[in-house]
Amino acid sequence: MFVPSQIEKFLFFDIETAGQAEDLSSISPKLANLWSDRATFLRDHLSAKYPDNLGKSDNDLFIEKAALQAEFGRIVCISFGKVKFDEAGDPIAQIVSYSGTEEEILSQSLKLINGLSRSGIKLIGHNIKRFDVPFLCKRAFITGHEIPQILQVWDKKPWETALVDTSELWSFGAWQEGFTSLDLLSTVLGIDSPKEDMKGSDVHSNFYLGNIDKIREYCQRDVIALIQVIIKLSNLNRLEKSNIIFK
Numbered sequence: 001m002f003v004p005s006q007i008e009k010f011l012f013f014d015i016e017t018a019g020q021a022e023d024l025s026s027i028s029p030k031l032a033n034l035w036s037d038r039a040t041f042l043r044d045h046l047s048a049k050y051p052d053n054l055g056k057s058d059n060d061l062f063i064e065k066a067a068l069q070a071e072f073g074r075i076v077c078i079s080f081g082k083v084k085f086d087e088a089g090d091p092i093a094q095i096v097s098y099s100g101t102e103e104e105i106l107s108q109s110l111k112l113i114n115g116l117s118r119s120g121i122k123l124i125g126h127n128i129k130r131f132d133v134p135f136l137c138k139r140a141f142i143t144g145h146e147i148p149q150i151l152q153v154w155d156k157k158p159w160e161t162a163l164v165d166t167s168e169l170w171s172f173g174a175w176q177e178g179f180t181s182l183d184l185l186s187t188v189l190g191i192d193s194p195k196e197d198m199k200g201s202d203v204h205s206n207f208y209l210g211n212i213d214k215i216r217e218y219c220q221r222d223v224i225a226l227i228q229v230i231i232k233l234s235n236l237n238r239l240e241k242s243n244i245i246f247k
Contacts, residue, residue: 012125
């Protein structure tokens, strides 16, 4: 799909999110009431699609679903990856992750994106157009951060943006194609799954248990799997573990 010079212009990234608080009792009464409206929708209107939601309390649904919605969630980690190819054509990846307070994560991540965007990079990730980019932009607006130009996609046509979404690449233009997870895509391409001992649904509980290092490692594995997918689809030399540098 891509030649090395194109891949070297990619900024691979992934975000991990949790609910704004450990449970519903710890957010503002107004926001809690608004979540109750959302929970009613999740139970009553989406019950045919998600029957497991039936019978769950507002608090149960908050713990399970708040991390998926920027209005009720927060970013707890962002990992980035850049790739260079040596003279033998072997890829070398550099991975950097930001965790801490959401303010720290957003400040550092948006600064990195803004700085690298001046060199003509493209942001690449799995399902980023439907989740990562909207969530990141919403949390940036909510917390008062300036949005880098590369993320200002609301007034652009799809082909005018600098976003590459591997879930779209894998659909090969079939708009009705069912969504393929990064876990499934990695598995069918013979790449180690990033979901070894953790899944996205586990991030909320791990965050409030203080397992930040575990979340960071999970986020990094997603970025590494993403890099390996692009290299595999481009029929290039595979990324060896010895050629992954964590900064």
